[in-house]
Amino acid sequence: MAFADPHLQIPDRYIRAVGGSGVVVVGDGESLELPVVDMARLLDPEHREAEVALLGSACRSWGFFQLINHGVDEAVIQKMKDNTVQFFELPLEDKNTVAVRPGGIEGFGHHFRSSAGKLDWAENLMVETQPFQQRNLEFWPSKPPTFRDSIDKYAMEMWNLTTRLLRFMASDLGVEQETLLAAFRGKRQTFGLHRYPPCRHPEKVIGISPHSDGFGLTLLLQVNDTLGLQVSKDGRWHPVRPLPGAFIVNVGEILEVLTNGRYKSVFHRVAVDAERGRVTVVVFQDACINGLVKPLPELGETPQYRAIGKSEYFKGHTAEVLGQGERFIDTLKK
Ligand SMILES: O=C(O)CCC(=O)C(=O)O
Numbered sequence: 559m560a561f562a563d564p565h566l567q568i569p570d571r572y573i574r575a576v577g578g579s580g581v582v583v584v585g586d587g588e589s590l591e592l593p594v595v596d597m598a599r600l601l602d603p604e605h606r607e608a609e610v611a612l613l614g615s616a617c618r619s620w621g622f623f624q625l626i627n628h629g630v631d632e633a634v635i636q637k638m639k640d641n642t643v644q645f646f647e648l649p650l651e652d653k654n655t656v657a658v659r660p661g662g663i664e665g666f667g668h669h670f671r672s673s674a675g676k677l678d679w680a681e682n683l684m685v686e687t688q689p690f691q692q693r694n695l696e697f698w699p700s701k702p703p704t705f706r707d708s709i710d711k712y713a714m715e716m717w718n719l720t721t722r723l724l725r726f727m728a729s730d731l732g733v734e735q736e737t738l739l740a741a742f743r744g745k746r747q748t749f750g751l752h753r754y755p756p757c758r759h760p761e762k763v764i765g766i767s768p769h770s771d772g773f774g775l776t777l778l779l780q781v782n783d784t785l786g787l788q789v790s791k792d793g794r795w796h797p798v799r800p801l802p803g804a805f806i807v808n809v810g811e812i813l814e815v816l817t818n819g820r821y822k823s824v825f826h827r828v829a830v831d832a833e834r835g836r837v838t839v840v841v842f843q844d845a846c847i848n849g850l851v852k853p854l855p856e857l858g859e860t861p862q863y864r865a866i867g868k869s870e871y872f873k874g875h876t877a878e879v880l881g882q883g884e885r886f887i888d889t890l891k892k
Pocket residue numbers: 750752766771778786787826827828838840
C-alpha cells in the first residue's frame with residue numbers, strides 16, 4: 559500500500575495538480591478560531607440563554623463549533639479511540655476482511671475520490687450503526703475483539719449527545735423541540751473512521767477533498783492532536799485547533815435545509831501532515847421529514863429549497879457531477 563513505505567514514490571493517483579494541502583490557508587496570526595460551545599453552560603439555567611445564542615450564531619455563521627463539557631462518558635470515548643487505532647494498525651489483510659465492495663459504502667478501504675478520479679490520502683472504515691435492524695455486522699470488524707462493543711456503546715452516546723444538542727438548537731430556532739427531534743429520531747447513524755498517514759510531500763496530496771456533509775449533523779472526535787481539518791469561511795481555509803477533549807460539531811446539508819437556510823453546511827477538507835498520522839472518529843446523524851428533505855414547516859413559510867425524496871437526495875449528493883465549490887442542496891434552491 560502507498561502509505562506503508564515512506565521511501566516509495568507517491569503514486570500518481572494520489573497527486574493533485576491543484577488543490578493539494580498546500581493551497582492558501584490563513585496565517586497563524588490572522589486565523590479565526592471556531593466558536594466554542596459549553597454544554598455545562600447550556601444545561602445551567604443561569605447561563606443558558608447566552609450559550610444558546612452562541613450555539614445559534616456558530617451554526618449560522620460558521621456551520622461548525624467545538625463542544626466542551628459535553629458529558630459523554632470518558633471511558634466510552636477512550637475505548638472507541640483505542641480500538642480505532644488498534645484496527646488501523648492491523649495488517650492490511652485483516653482490515654480487508656471487512657473491505658468495501660464495488661459500488662458499496664460500508665466497509666474498509668478508500669471511500670472518497672475527487673471528480674478527477676484522484677484518491678484521498680486516507681484509509682477509512684464506514685459502518686451504519688442505526689437503525690439497529692439495519693446493521694450489517696459483516697462490515698463490523700471482529701478485531702480488535704472489543705471493537706464491536708465499543709462502536710455499539712459509542713453509537714448510543716452520540717445519539718444521546720445529538721438529542722441534547724437538538725433541544726438547544728430548537729430553542730435557538732424558536733421551534734418545538736419535538737419537531738426537530740422527530741426529524742432525526744429513528745434515522746440512520748453512520749460511522750466514518752479515518753486514518754490519514756503522514757506523507758513526505760503533503761502539499762501534493764489531500765486527506766479529504768473539500769466537501770460539505772450530506773447528513774443532518776456531524777460529530778467529530780480527534781483521536782490524537784495532529785492538525786488537519788480546515789474549514790472554509792469567507793473564501794479562506796481556517797485550520798481547526800482541537801481543544802483537548804472537545805467534539806467538533808458541524809451542520810450537514812440536511813440540517814441546513816430543515817432550518818430553511820438559517821444554519822449553514824460549509825465546506826471543509828483535511829490536510830495531511832509530513833511527520834505525523836491523524837485519526838478521527840466521525841459520526842453522521844441523518845434526518846428527514848416523512849421521507850422528504852425539506853424545511854421544517856415552522857421555519858419554511860417561504861421555503862428556500864424544494865422538497866425532494868430521500869433516495870433522490872442521496873443520489874444527487876453522491877453523484878460526481880458537481881463542480882468545485884458547489885453543493886447539491888444549492889441545486890434545490892428556489
Ligand atoms: O477527519 C476529519 O477531520 C474530517 C472528516 C470529514 O470531513 C468527514 O468524514 O466528512
